[in-house]
Amino acid sequence: MKFSIEKDQILEALQKVQSIVGQRTTLPILSNVLLEASNGKLTLTTTDMEVSVRTSIEAEIDEDGSTTLPARRFFSICRDLPSHQVDIGVSNEDVATIISGSYNCKLEGLSKEDFPPMPTFEESYSYTLNQGTFKDILQKTFYAASTDESRAILNGSLMAFRDNKLTTVCTDGRRLALVEQEIDIPEDAEVDIVVPSKTVSELIKTLDGEGEAVIKTSATQVAFEFGNIFIISKLIDGTYPNYRQVIPSQCEERIAIDREMLQSAVRRVSLMLDDQAASVKVQITENRMELLTSSPEVGESREAVPVKYSGKDITIAFNPAFLMAPLKHLDSDEIYLELSDELSPGVIKTNVPFLYVIMPIRVS
Amino acid sequence: MQEKPVIQMLPDQVINKIAAGEVVERPASVMKELFENSLDAGATQVDVEVIRGGRQLISITDNGCGMNRDQALLSIERHATSKIRSEADIENIHTMGFRGEALAAISSVARFTLITRPEEELAGTEIQIAGGKFLSCDDIGCPVGTRMEIRNLFFNVPARRKFLRAEQTELSHIRQLFLVMALAHPDIGMSLKVDERMVYSLPMSGNMEDRISELYNHSFFEQLLEIDYSDADYRISGYAGLPQTGRKDRQDQYIFVNGRPASAPVVFHALNEAYHSLIIKGRYPAVFLFIQMEPSLVDVNVHPTKKEVRFRLPNQLRDAIVAALGKALSFDSAVERPKVESQKSISIESDEEGIELPPPALPGTPTPPPATVRPIFETQKQMDDILRKPEPLLDRKPKKESRSSNVEHRTSKEEAAPSQPSPPSPSPEKSPWGWCRIMGQLGGNYVVLETEDGYVLMEPRAAHERVLFEKFMHAAQSHAVQKQGLLAPETVELLPSDAEIVRTNITVLQELGFGVSDFGGDAFIVDALPVYVQDNPVESMLIEIARELEKAGKTRGARELVQEKIAQTACQMAVRTKDQLSDQEIEKLVADLAKTDMPYTSPRGRPTLIYTSFTELDRKFSRDG
Known part of the structure; x- marks a missing residue:
């Protein structure tokens, strides 16, 4: 196998595939990237057995063939190449000779025979939506997913393709983020899938705003195709909890707040907390919201935020991280916080079909 | 065919032998009876000698009040005692023995020699008895006090003799008993000679610290925390071992009730409760517990050897013990800190003064360990320093590299900026660890910290458990x-x-x-x-x-x-569920752990920190320090 390629091109391709490569993997071959050269194309593939990422780029192929190279190191080498062009030749013993300008190196790889084959995919349904929109949906929800391994079903994003809508939901049992997006759903193609968080973060990294993204589902897998990237991932098995029942149908009061102002205020008062178990107290009076924090032996802080509000006075406490997360990932200028009392869940809404339910912290 | 059984009174000799069965079980029990007599006689020096595990000879010599001839002859009669007079006295016992059975019982199963002289008489008395048979009673020249020699124990009771254990076992019982006596009476000089060899020679007027240090060694004493507690009914003093003194049995748990070595289930339960969040189940820390209470609150007349006692208000006692240990182990309290400080400063003073005289002790009551003497001992002190010292140590050791959480930072180039702590390290004002520096992790798990005088290995999970547990409990308590x-x-x-x-x-x-x-x-x-x-x-x-x-x-x-x-x-x-820790997380954990009340163990008693001093390292590497 022998090919030459632009440095920027291979760098970009490697960047897209290398992030899922494990650093501490038990199978050495999984730290490697599979390189396949044929038909004027170089295809790069990585996998962690759960999710596989593949991308193809054009290259000048002198000799077809394939090998695997240690992904991280190969990436570092490519990043620092002196010339904008690189020639790579691979011997039958899987030793790659990388020549660029006056630099050359020999990088030892592993045989492609040991690389896990790309899983076969039996497509049942396929949906199309804009890449940028898809990325936006994922970004507005993924942070609410659980990381508690004992509740595997919550370690991912629910994507419900129903009623000509894609409803994406993440929750960890204490807060829940939801985005609805209208898409065309072919008849009888209604399905719920739960995509692992790792795959979702991979998607967020690689989705690019331009063009369409195709989502294909099978019984146990999901594939995403966009640009020159193909991602195939296992699904999380199981039934997602009925998220509808935790969304309050109606809240008594509604507060309009400037998003950035609230975000920076929460961040500032959180500086007084050094504990993940801490809370921020929110006191709401007419057109005024005051945030209070305190921790023993550290100190206390308070900040008032102007809001639009004319309802009853409410005092409620939240986990500051839970309160901050949606603010960080939204882009609207104004958000609405809907509350009923200090024990009932709060709801954050915006002008777009976004919803975030947050359970308060009860102080006895 | 058997004759019809006829009921008749037994002769005294038989009665004594039966009593001996209860009181005299083995050489150690003989020693115990005699030892207690010596204490009750107001001795300030008791010397014990045994040969062949006490089978050949047990002799106890004291400098107590001694007896005149009449008294001495009476003493070997059954139920003859100087210790109680009336029924009412049984309820109110201040002496060690009181049943008046011991000498009669012992002399019925051994060759028994009693030599005694009270101060006011010129000649002493020597009485010899063998197997309960009176042999002689003569004048003899001897020092004031009493000497008892028990030879050939059980020579006339082959069944008993057969059941004696190996010499080594009997000897270890004797040594254990000696240890208990020595702990109970630090004010009394004692010695133990085994097969002509001096094993212990404990000077009198020693305080508890000296006594424990002599019996064990000083480094053991360093691992003890002082107990000092009293309420309306109980005064509890002594020492509580740090969790690392724990062992698989209760060998190192000594309990004294009104100066009498005693065991009662309720006390052990209380110890378990007090330590339950500090030590793993099934391990028992060293404890020296002296409980004093009104004699009427405790019933010692339960068992002839008085090993087990009964308390009138067991629950109250349990609560008192838990409170006393809790205080000593400073588990519960923000209140405790200043106390530790003050103890320390006092101990420094007493060091300067030199010798601290123990308070005069009444015979038969334990000396409460002098409250002021609290040594500054190496390991524990250094640990305390590391954990509590508030002032930044950077200033003191400017030549040290700046603190850094990162192993890579540990290269020599760092010396270029010695006084500038690297940003991620906890600020010295906040961190009670002084300039402790995180060196990195071993095996993806143990955290290595360098401190002023040595290094500390920290187990992050145990540490995290401790931090979380205390936060939780503090919140719960408030x-x-x-x-x-x-x-x-x-x-x-x-x-x-x-x-x-x-x-x-x-x-x-x-x-x-x-x-x-x-x-x-x-x-x-x-x-x-x-x-x-x-x-x-x-x-x-x-x-x-x-x-x-x-x-x-x-x-x-x-x-x-x-x-x-x-x-x-x-x-x-x-x-x-916590996996690999980041550098920031380690830093936070180290700082948080330092703030806890009991940083040395997890709530379930696993150790969190292992400290090794540079002195110890030097020693191990055979470097002259």
Whole structure:
């Protein structure tokens, strides 16, 4: 196998595939990237057995063939190449000779025979939506997913393709983020899938705003195709909890707040907390919201935020991280916080079909 | 054919032999009886000699009051005693022995020699008895006091003799007994000679510190914390070992009630309770516990050898012991800190003064260890320093590299900026660790810290458990546990036995921030969790808590203990899911651990820190220090 390629091109391709490569993997071959050269194309593939990422780029192929190279190191080498062009030749013993300008190196790889084959995919349904929109949906929800391994079903994003809508939901049992997006759903193609968080973060990294993204589902897998990237991932098995029942149908009061102002205020008062178990107290009076924090032996802080509000006075406490997360990932200028009392869940809404339910912290 | 059994009075000699069966079980019990007599005689020096594990000879020589001839002859009669006079005295016993059986019993099963002289007489008396048969009574020249020689124990009771254990075993019983006596009476000089070889020679007027140091060694004493507690009914003093003194049996737990070595289940229960969040189940820390109370509050007349005693108000006593140990181990308290400080400063003073005289002790009552003498000992002190010293040590050691959490930073180039702490390290004002520096992790797990005088290995999980547990318990004690509501309340169906336990403890669970309520049957609804353990899966946490409470048993009724147990279990689960720590997390953990009341162990008693001093390293590398 022998090919030459632009440095920027291979760098970009490697960047897209290398992030899922494990650093501490038990199978050495999984730290490697599979390189396949044929038909004027170089295809790069990585996998962690759960999710596989593949991308193809054009290259000048002198000799077809394939090998695997240690992904991280190969990436570092490519990043620092002196010339904008690189020639790579691979011997039958899987030793790659990388020549660029006056630099050359020999990088030892592993045989492609040991690389896990790309899983076969039996497509049942396929949906199309804009890449940028898809990325936006994922970004507005993924942070609410659980990381508690004992509740595997919550370690991912629910994507419900129903009623000509894609409803994406993440929750960890204490807060829940939801985005609805209208898409065309072919008849009888209604399905719920739960995509692992790792795959979702991979998607967020690689989705690019331009063009369409195709989502294909099978019984146990999901594939995403966009640009020159193909991602195939296992699904999380199981039934997602009925998220509808935790969304309050109606809240008594509604507060309009400037998003950035609230975000920076929460961040500032959180500086007084050094504990993940801490809370921020929110006191709401007419057109005024005051945030209070305190921790023993550290100190206390308070900040008032102007809001639009004319309802009853409410005092409620939240986990500051839970309160901050949606603010960080939204882009609207104004958000609405809907509350009923200090024990009932709060709801954050915006002008777009976004919803975030947050359970308060009860102080006895 | 058997004759018809006829009931008749037994001759005295037979009665004595039967009594001997109760009182004299083995050489050590002989020694105990005689030793106690010496103490009751007001001796200030008692010398013990044994040969062949006490089978050939046990001799005890004291400098007590001695007896005149008449008294001496009476003493070997059964139920003859100087210690009680009337029935009322039984309720109010201040002496060691009182039953008046010992000498009669012992002399009936051995060759017995009694040599004694009171101060006011010129000649002493020597009485010889063999197997209960009176042989002679002569004048003899001797010093003031009493000397008893017991030779050929059980020579006339082959059955007993056969059941004696190997010499070594009997000897170890004797040594153990000697140890107990020595601990109970630091004010009395004692010596033990075994087969002509001096084993212990303990000077009188020693205080408890000296006594323990002599019996064990000084470094052992360094691992003890002083107990000093009193309430209306009880005064409890002594020493409580740090959890690392724990061993698999109770060998190093010495309990003295009114100066009498005693054991009672309630005391051991109390010890378990006091240590239960500090030490692993099945390990017992060294404890030297001196309990003083009104004699009427304790019944010692339960067992002829008086090993076991009964308390009139066992629950009260248990609470007192738990409180005393809690205070010593400074587990509960912000109150404790200044006390430790003051103890230290006092001990420095007493060091300067030189010798501290022990308070004069009444015979038969234990000397409470002098409260002021608290040595500054190496290991513990240094640990305390590391953990508590507030001032920045950077200034003191400018030549040291700046503190850094990162191993890579440890290269020589860092010396270029010695006084500038690298940004991620905790600021010296805040961190009680002084300039302790995180060196990195071993085996992806243990954290290595360099400190001023050595290095510390920290086990992050145990440390994290401790930090979480104390935060949780502090919040619980101030009734301010915050609870995170759950979006969807979880219904948990438990096994009937687990459900029962959860049901009985439901109010404690609620106090701790578990939003749990009975849902009928064996089902429960959980709608909120304490913020500290909010990441735990609800169902398995409830089950685990139920199981742990069941294991803990019903005896521990106290609410706080149930609370602790629950918090302990929940925290342990919360930590279990934690994986690899980042550098920042390690730093925070180190700082948090330093702030805890009991940084040395996890709530379940696993050690969190292992400290090794540079002195020790130097020694190990055979470097001259």
